[in-house]
Amino acid sequence: MVKRGPASCVVLSVLRLTTVAGAVCVVVASFLSGGATRASGVGLLWFVAGALVAAALGPARSRKVRVAAAVLGIATAAAAVVRLVLDVRGGVPGLDTPVLAVGAVGVAVGLLDSTSWRIRPVGLLVAVAMLATAMGAPFAADRVATASTTRGVPDLTPEPVAEKPGGRQWSWQPPADVSAMVAAGHGVVVAAADGSVTALDGLDGSRDWSYARAGAHVHALLASADRRTVVAAFASKTDSSNDLVVVLDADTGTARFDRVVPSVLVETGEILVGTKTLTIRDDAYAGYDIQTGDELWHWSAPAGCVNPYTLPAQARTVVLAALECGRSAGLVALDEVTGHERWRHVVETTGPDDERLAISPATTTDGAVVWLRLVGRAAAPGSVLNGLYDTETGRLLAQPDASRWVRMDVGPIPVTEEEKTSAEALDPGTGTTHPIDLGACPVRSADATTRHTYLRACQDTGRDLTLFVQSFDGSAPTSRVVRMDGSGPLSDLRLVPAPGAIVLARSTYGGTPAPVVGFPG
Numbered sequence: 001m002v003k004r005g006p007a008s009c010v011v012l013s014v015l016r017l018t019t020v021a022g023a024v025c026v027v028v029a030s031f032l033s034g035g036a037t038r039a040s041g042v043g044l045l046w047f048v049a050g051a052l053v054a055a056a057l058g059p060a061r062s063r064k065v066r067v068a069a070a071v072l073g074i075a076t077a078a079a080a081v082v083r084l085v086l087d088v089r090g091g092v093p094g095l096d097t098p099v100l101a102v103g104a105v106g107v108a109v110g111l112l113d114s115t116s117w118r119i120r121p122v123g124l125l126v127a128v129a130m131l132a133t134a135m136g137a138p139f140a141a142d143r144v145a146t147a148s149t150t151r152g153v154p155d156l157t158p159e160p161v162a163e164k165p166g167g168r169q170w171s172w173q174p175p176a177d178v179s180a181m182v183a184a185g186h187g188v189v190v191a192a193a194d195g196s197v198t199a200l201d202g203l204d205g206s207r208d209w210s211y212a213r214a215g216a217h218v219h220a221l222l223a224s225a226d227r228r229t230v231v232a233a234f235a236s237k238t239d240s241s242n243d244l245v246v247v248l249d250a251d252t253g254t255a256r257f258d259r260v261v262p263s264v265l266v267e268t269g270e271i272l273v274g275t276k277t278l279t280i281r282d283d284a285y286a287g288y289d290i291q292t293g294d295e296l297w298h299w300s301a302p303a304g305c306v307n308p309y310t311l312p313a314q315a316r317t318v319v320l321a322a323l324e325c326g327r328s329a330g331l332v333a334l335d336e337v338t339g340h341e342r343w344r345h346v347v348e349t350t351g352p353d354d355e356r357l358a359i360s361p362a363t364t365t366d367g368a369v370v371w372l373r374l375v376g377r378a379a380a381p382g383s384v385l386n387g388l389y390d391t392e393t394g395r396l397l398a399q400p401d402a403s404r405w406v407r408m409d410v411g412p413i414p415v416t417e418e419e420k421t422s423a424e425a426l427d428p429g430t431g432t433t434h435p436i437d438l439g440a441c442p443v444r445s446a447d448a449t450t451r452h453t454y455l456r457a458c459q460d461t462g463r464d465l466t467l468f469v470q471s472f473d474g475s476a477p478t479s480r481v482v483r484m485d486g487s488g489p490l491s492d493l494r495l496v497p498a499p500g501a502i503v504l505a506r507s508t509y510g511g512t513p514a515p516v517v518g519f520p521g
Contacts, residue, residue, distance in 0.1 A: 202500020
């Protein structure tokens with residue numbers, strides 16, 4: 001039997017403690033995966049099991065078992081490192097995969113020869129260093145996966161939203177097909193299919209800032225009603241279970257914080273952006289500080305009531321939640337900072353209990369007005385089942401004709417339509433209606449409203465289109481030809497009145513991406 005000297009004992013203690021530290025990291029990674037701290041992928045637990053089995057078999061007396069453990073440990077470590085590289089290239093590496101990779105490598109290194117339990121200070125030092133590396137690995141991987149440029153000097157005085165196209169057309173060529181565009185900051189924020197988000201100045205189309213996670217795709221892009229916050233949800237192309245939601249300052253492009261949420265919540269619009277709070281609805285509503293991400297409040301329906309699913313309705317400083325309590329049903333508005341009820345509108349129903357009551361809220365793009373429809377059971381006489389309400393106070397502003405559909409997503413001024421044969425702009429503040437001239441443009445590609453105008457894109461040939469502008473002052477509509485090159489097939493056209501300009505973009509899905517074009521107001 002060969003005796004081991006002091007030096008070899010030190011090496012063995014280092015290896016053994018490395019195995020233990022690596023196993024601890026692997027266990028931690030499994031908990032991170034279960035908690036969906038970022039976008040964890042399917043199959044990660046197989047890596048965890050492989051590393052732990054190798055670590056458990058490493059001290060076996062049988063040489064064959066130890067060799068098999070070492071082979072399993074090396075194979076698991078190699079696979080975990082490959083998985084980490086793929087996750088980084090996918091733009092959403094998460095917390096679990098980097099910790100797992102470090103732990104699996106530690107287990108593999110420790111299994112080279114680990115038959116001594118003798119503890120040495122250098123072994124403890126190596127083990128602590130490995131644990132520290134595992135703690136820092138997620139942040140390093142996230143940094144590698146992220147590319148961003150920020151505006152150095154904040155400017156909190158954006159230009160007013162353009163009412164109509166006025167100046168010379170500017171053009172910006174996106175790196176890939178445009179997937180979303182919102183008004184925010186000093187112009188628009190554009191999401192592209194390559195996982196990038198770019199802010200453009202409305203006056204000249206110059207780039208203010210950018211944030212990218214190459215390899216991921218932008219599942220959703222939202223902006224707060226005051227246009228000071230942008231929220232981008234990034235999804236991995238290899239994992240559809242969770243999205244990484246990143247909250248960005250619309251002025252500088254600085255990432256304030258991020259959270260992982262189930263992707264189904266993004267798809268169903270359960271992420272709401274207020275002026276001071278990011279609200280996420282899962283089993284209950286939870287409000288998070290828009291600057292820090294700290295949780296501020298929780299709200300769920302009181303005893304005896306339920307909170308049925310409704311389409312998303314994003315307001316300014318309140319969170320709108322549907323509420324059913326026995327025979328009463330309607331909408332409750334929660335203060336976005338405290339979560340306390342600010343106002344509610346409910347009606348008493350008189351129909352059979354088995355009849356479902358549909359609660360359908362929808363808000364204007366500035367979050368100032370909500371259209372609430374209650375459809376289903378009969379209601380008590382005098383109940384308002386179809387009304388426009390001020391989201392701040394709950395005051396009833398107008399009761400639109402029940403035969404007309406109210407389109408709230410076009411801008412701050414809703415548009416009512418009747419079978420697409422006639423349309424009117426409805427001013428919620430005054431109740432005044434402005435007939436929209438559809439004669440010159442019977443089929444729209446996209447449309448939008450500002451405080452004083454209605455804009456409608458027509459005659460889209462794939463290379464250019466005509467933009468009609470109708471003021472609410474009764475003057476005759478005007479038109480302007482807009483050149484929008486791009487070689488791909490026609491798809492969604494986006495028309496956004498933004499600070500400084502009227503901006504248009506098209507998603508072509510193949511070929512040369514169409515440019516984003518803007519007309520300073």
